Structure formats: structure tokens, C-alpha cells
Amino acid sequence: MVRTLAVLALLLSVSTTAxxxxxxxxxxxxxxxDLPPSQLKPGQWIWGGRDTSLAPMAVIVSLTEQRAYAYRNGILIGVTTVSTGKKGHETPTGVFTILQKDKDHHSKTYDNAPMPYQQRLTWDGVALHAGGLPGYPESHGCVHMPTEFARLLFEATNMGMTVVVAKEGTAPVTVVHPTAVIPIDTRNGADLxxxxxxxxxxxxxxxxxxxxGPLSMVLSVPDSVVIxxxxxxxxxxxxxxVKDPLVGTHAYIVAQGGTAESPKLAGLPMPNWIxxxxxxxxxxxxxxVDQALVDRVTVPREFVEKLVPMLSPGSVLLATDESLEPSTTGPKVQVIDSNPPGV
Known part of the structure; x- marks a missing residue:
């Protein structure tokens, strides 16, 4: 009887232990x-990817910047600070695909450490997942992300999605320092x-x-170009x-039903935008979007005549006051090592 009570007590303690x-x-x-990615502090992120279409996605991890960029249908929908592999456990560069997804993953190697929203890149332990973000590389090879960003990305991606990990000296500047338009082929990670x-x-x-497939567009005011x-x-x-451009980044989507006729493009029906x-x-x-805003943008008529028939409800336009041209100019970036700054 004593032994039975002891066993029951043990089972009870195990079952009630949180x-x-x-x-x-x-x-x-x-x-x-509108916040430039370079101004994101450790743990900060941006996510605008509310689109739930089946458009292809891809992620670029810049080891040099310690940031990750998420793209859907070729345009940037999210960017986050990350922490990648420290010295001796460097995150490998190259082209990867999502091999496995596990929302509540725990490490079998590192004392059952939690790795929420894990998306596996290699079978020997490299993955995207929520983790510590001290502002410098401190992982054992994985790509640590903020928890909420990792959740949003986890819910948006599919198995087999392309992930490119790049760093200065091993990849083109367009991949190491990405812009609002994707610099890789989503199908195989090849540089574009x-x-x-x-x-x-x-x-x-x-x-x-x-x-x-779905259509999306990016209009860069400083470059005077739409892609x-x-x-x-x-x-x-x-x-x-663009006359009197809006400041910052703005996004528009083609609405269901209805067309408008632009006075600047007489006889050419235009979709309504929201x-x-x-x-x-x-x-x-x-x-x-009122006609006055539309008419502030001048585009060659022949180009519009080719584009408009392809627009349908759900087509997206991203307008930005940032350049789409590759550049390494701007504030100097601290050389990143495996130790915290100042140590």
C-alpha cells in the first residue's frame, strides 16, 4: 500500500508540473x-505580408547585415533583425529549402532548448526559428528571429520554399544588401x-x-521607374x-469590380484601387484611391495598354521613396564578430 501511494504521488507530481x-x-x-532596415534595433522587425495568395515566397538572410528579408511574388513583405552562428558555429552560406516545419520544436542537441516556429534548412541542425537577439551572432548555426516575426513567417511559408544565406564576398551586393524587389529566382535561389x-x-x-501567376508592381520615386x-x-x-509624391512607403490593391477612365489616358479603362x-x-x-492621386503618375501609354489587361482583383502596387538600385552607401556598418560590442 505504501509503495502504491508513493507511485501515485509521483505520477501526480509529474502530471501537475507545469x-x-x-x-x-x-x-x-x-x-x-517606412523605417529603413538599417535602423532596426536588435529584436525589431517589419511585417506587411497580409496577402494570403499562393504567390511564391523566398527569404534572404544577410549574414553581413544580420537581417533577414521575406519576399512574396517578388516584392518585400517583411524584414527582421536576426542573430546567426557565432565563431566556430557559423551559419553556412548558400541556397537552401525548407525541409521541415515544427511549431513547438525543442533541440535534441542543446538540452531540449526551445526553438519555436522552426523551419529546418539542413538535417544537421541549421534552421530558422525564434531565439535570442543580442545584436550580434551568438547562435550555434541557426538563424534566430523575433518570436512574432518567426510566427508570421512560419504561417506564410510552405515546405520547399527557397532560403538564401549570403555574406559579403561570397554573393552579389544585390543579395547581401537586398532592396524592395527580389534579387533571386524564387525557384532555385539563382542570382538575378x-x-x-x-x-x-x-x-x-x-x-x-x-x-x-499573380501580378505585383513596385514603383520607386527616386529611380523614376515601375517594375x-x-x-x-x-x-x-x-x-x-511622379508629381508631388507621397512620403514613405504605401501599398495599393486592385479592387473587385468597376473601372475608371483616366483623363490622361482617354479611352483606356483603368481598375479601381484601394x-x-x-x-x-x-x-x-x-x-x-481617387483619380487625382492616379493622375500624379505619368507612364508611357503604350506600356499602360500592355499592363492594364493583365491587372485583376488582388494585383498589388507598392510605392516607395526608397531606391531599388543596389548600393552599399550609407552609415558604416560595425564589423560583426562573436562577442558583444564593447567586450
């Missing part, structure tokens, strides 16, 4: 979409070398490069002129 609390790393909410428009060339139109992507592949770009409430501009959500 599991160890899983830490929550990083900021709980997104920073504004899309040429700018030649002098005197008003636009380029190559729909045969991607014959099906059209279908299924994550650039199929066209055109010079544009503003998307991205982080920092949530108050703009659902606003119908």
Missing part, C-alpha cells in the same frame, strides 16, 4: 514600414541580373518570361514621372 515557459524574444509588434533600361529606352515588356512582376519574375519595367493599411499607415486601410 512545462518550462518558452521565452518570448524581440518586439511584439511591427515597426513602421536584371539590366536597367538603356538610355533612351522608355520601357521593356517581356510577358513571355512568366506566362501565368512589374508575375509569379515572382520581372516581366516589365517602365520609366515614370489602399492597404501597412504598418505605420494603418489609418489608410480601405481608402479608395
Amino acid at each position: 512545462p518550462a515557459a518558452v521565452p518570448f524574444w524581440g518586439a511584439k509588434t511591427s515597426s513602421p514600414a 541580373t536584371i539590366a536597367p533600361l538603356a538610355d533612351g529606352q522608355m520601357f521593356r515588356w517581356q510577358p513571355e518570361l512568366s506566362t501565368a 512589374v512582376l508575375r509569379n515572382g519574375v520581372e516581366i516589365g519595367r517602365s520609366r515614370v514621372q 489602399t492597404i493599411g501597412i504598418p505605420g499607415h494603418g489609418d489608410e486601410a480601405g481608402r479608395v
Whole structure:
């Protein structure tokens, strides 16, 4: 009887012992979409990827910047600070695919350490997951992300999605320092070398490069260019002129039903647009874009005539006051090592 009571007491103590609390790393909410990635502090992130379409996704991890960039259908939907492998446990560079997803993963190697929202890149232990973010590389090879960003990314991705890990000296500057337009092929991670428009060339139109899939566009005010992507592949770009541009980043989506006729493009029916409430501009959500705003953008008519028939409800336009051209200019970046700054 004593032994039986002892066993029951042990079972009761085991069943009522609460599991160890899983830490929550990083900021709980997104920073504004207008915040340059270089100004994100450790643990901060931006996420505007509310689109639930089946458009292809890809992630670029810049070891040099200690940031990760998420793209859907060729345009940037999220960026976050990360912490990658420390000295002796460096995160490998290269092209990977998501091999496994486990929302509540625990490490079999490191004392059952929690690795929430794990997305495995290699079978020997390298993965994307929520983890510590001290502002420098401190992991054992994995890519640590803020918990909430890791959750959002986990819910948005599919098995087999491409992940490229790059660093200075081993990859093109366009991949190490990504912009709002994806610099890789989502299908295989290959570097994309899309040429700018030649002098005197008003636009380029190559729909045969991607014959099906969702459409998205990025308009860069400082570059005076709009880029059209279908299924994550650039199929066209055109010079544009923007009068009195809005400051910051803004997103628009083609609405269901109805067309409008632009006075500047007489006889050409245009779709109606609605503003998307991205982080920092949530108050703009659902606003119908008036004709006055549309007419502030001048695009070659021949280009518009090719583009408009392809637009359908759900087509997205991202307008930004940031350049899309690759650049390493700006504030100097601290040389990153395995020790905290100042140690």
C-alpha cells in the first residue's frame, strides 16, 4: 500500500508540473514600414505580408547585415533583425529549402532548448526559428528571429520554399544588401541580373518570361521607374514621372469590380484601387484611391495598354521613396564578430 501511494504521488507530481515557459524574444509588434532596415534595433522587425495568395515566397538572410528579408511574388513583405552562428558555429552560406516545419520544436542537441516556429534548412541542425537577439551572432548555426516575426513567417511559408544565406564576398551586393524587389529566382535561389533600361529606352515588356501567376508592381520615386512582376519574375519595367509624391512607403490593391477612365489616358479603362493599411499607415486601410492621386503618375501609354489587361482583383502596387538600385552607401556598418560590442 505504501509503495502504491508513493507511485501515485509521483505520477501526480509529474502530471501537475507545469512545462518550462518558452521565452518570448524581440518586439511584439511591427515597426513602421517606412523605417529603413538599417535602423532596426536588435529584436525589431517589419511585417506587411497580409496577402494570403499562393504567390511564391523566398527569404534572404544577410549574414553581413544580420537581417533577414521575406519576399512574396517578388516584392518585400517583411524584414527582421536576426542573430546567426557565432565563431566556430557559423551559419553556412548558400541556397537552401525548407525541409521541415515544427511549431513547438525543442533541440535534441542543446538540452531540449526551445526553438519555436522552426523551419529546418539542413538535417544537421541549421534552421530558422525564434531565439535570442543580442545584436550580434551568438547562435550555434541557426538563424534566430523575433518570436512574432518567426510566427508570421512560419504561417506564410510552405515546405520547399527557397532560403538564401549570403555574406559579403561570397554573393552579389544585390543579395547581401537586398532592396524592395527580389534579387533571386524564387525557384532555385539563382542570382538575378536584371539590366536597367538603356538610355533612351522608355520601357521593356517581356510577358513571355512568366506566362501565368499573380501580378505585383513596385514603383520607386527616386529611380523614376515601375517594375512589374508575375509569379515572382520581372516581366516589365517602365520609366515614370511622379508629381508631388507621397512620403514613405504605401501599398495599393486592385479592387473587385468597376473601372475608371483616366483623363490622361482617354479611352483606356483603368481598375479601381484601394489602399492597404501597412504598418505605420494603418489609418489608410480601405481608402479608395481617387483619380487625382492616379493622375500624379505619368507612364508611357503604350506600356499602360500592355499592363492594364493583365491587372485583376488582388494585383498589388507598392510605392516607395526608397531606391531599388543596389548600393552599399550609407552609415558604416560595425564589423560583426562573436562577442558583444564593447567586450
